[in-house]
Amino acid sequence: MSFPLDLEPETVDHLGRRAVEFVTNYLRALPTEPVSHFADADRLVGELLGPPPEKPGDLGDLLSTLGTAAGYGLNPAAGGYLAYFPAGGLPSAAIAEMVAQTLNRFTAFAALAPGLVAMEQGIIRWLCVELGLPAGSSGLVLSGGSMANLVAIVAARDDRLTGDPRRGVVYVTEHTHYSVSKAAHLAGLEDSQLRVVPTRDDMRMNPTATAEQIAIDRAAGLYPFLLVATAGATSTGLVDPLDELGRLARREDLWFHVDGAYGAPYQLTERGRALLAGIEDADSIVLDPHKSMFLPYGTGMLLVRDERTLRAAHAGDGDYLQDIGGVAELPDYAALGPELSREWRGLRLWLPLQLHGVAAFREALDEKLDLARSLYRALAAEPRLELPWEPDLTVVGFRLRDAGPDAAAIHRRLLDRINGTGRIFLSSTKIGGRYTVRLCPQGLRTSAAHVAEAIDLIRSAVHDV
């Protein structure tokens, strides 16, 4: 059956129902589906690489192809997914997305969609207040933490790096996410301009060592300009001492950037607020709603203390834009970041927050903190395991005691055995060069039952390995 490109509303209704049916069937099956399916996909990949046909297809057939394709790989939306950072993909955000993409309004300039931009900006303002940023703060919804780190570093460079840019120095630790060094590279800095300062014994950035390194660099005629703290390190979930680091940055007149891609949303909880004390001193904060606010991929945020710093780094103009005015109280997002045309990511945040209410998010994050604690306690009680840190947030790590020289191979075997069940999925990292299994029970659908199953599977795998 063929349809005109611009579907009749009746056809949208008909096809939309088929798509919704696909989605609801998927969600119904999700609890019993395996978390991972790494079977040989060569034939499927070969078929799917083909070009689209000249003749119209049938939606039922196409959805069935999609279902098959989605059946391969790793599913971050499954409750048993305890690897990396789980990504729930709130169904309410998917509904928002269908609406937003149908409206498809141009939100780079507030005047062209003042209502829609106000909805997005309201969420940004609310998060600025939650994180303790002052009046004049603002931000941008981007595609993820990597883009947000890039925009922040460009703003920091333009705001603080006066003089010869090759003399600027940025302070990070070995636990800083690699997107920060990638961003520094994209912002025109050399690797030699990144100082990896030592962490304390507890793996957090060491303010004393950082201060010493800043003094050494200044004495060498360099320009320290940016201190990057991490609120929730990717390997460990640990939070750097933001309070002390913020004071140090202020004293030394460095831009204080907090990469809270994973951790900053925990500010919505009481325990998180206590841990993140000092984040309010940041010049810029990255947070990823597609990690710790359960939203679909493609939703990262940058918040800045002073909106003017983003504007100074990104504003531009073109003759073809001369007809567009401004709106009081609303920024033009095109002037705050690298994108001109952009998808309207605002509804993906606005609708779930309005529909469920903020308390539902606070409670869900609190539940995940509890899950991580019970997971930690159960694994710490296993005599054959050692846990290199006590979790701040929701990342738990363990390794086998006395694994000997083949530790990496033994751990990999352990991981394969656990992941091979298809019930749960764990990932790993290196801590001080040592192989460490890593779990993050933060998924939207991860419950106490998943954590109990994980503990059982780990116990028996440790016994057998």
Ligand SMILES: *Cc1c(COP(=O)(O)O)cnc(C)c1O
């Ligand atoms: C995930 C992560 C990033 C990168 O974010 P993306 O959204 O994957 O681009 C940056 N920093 C930290 C601390 C992260 O955990």
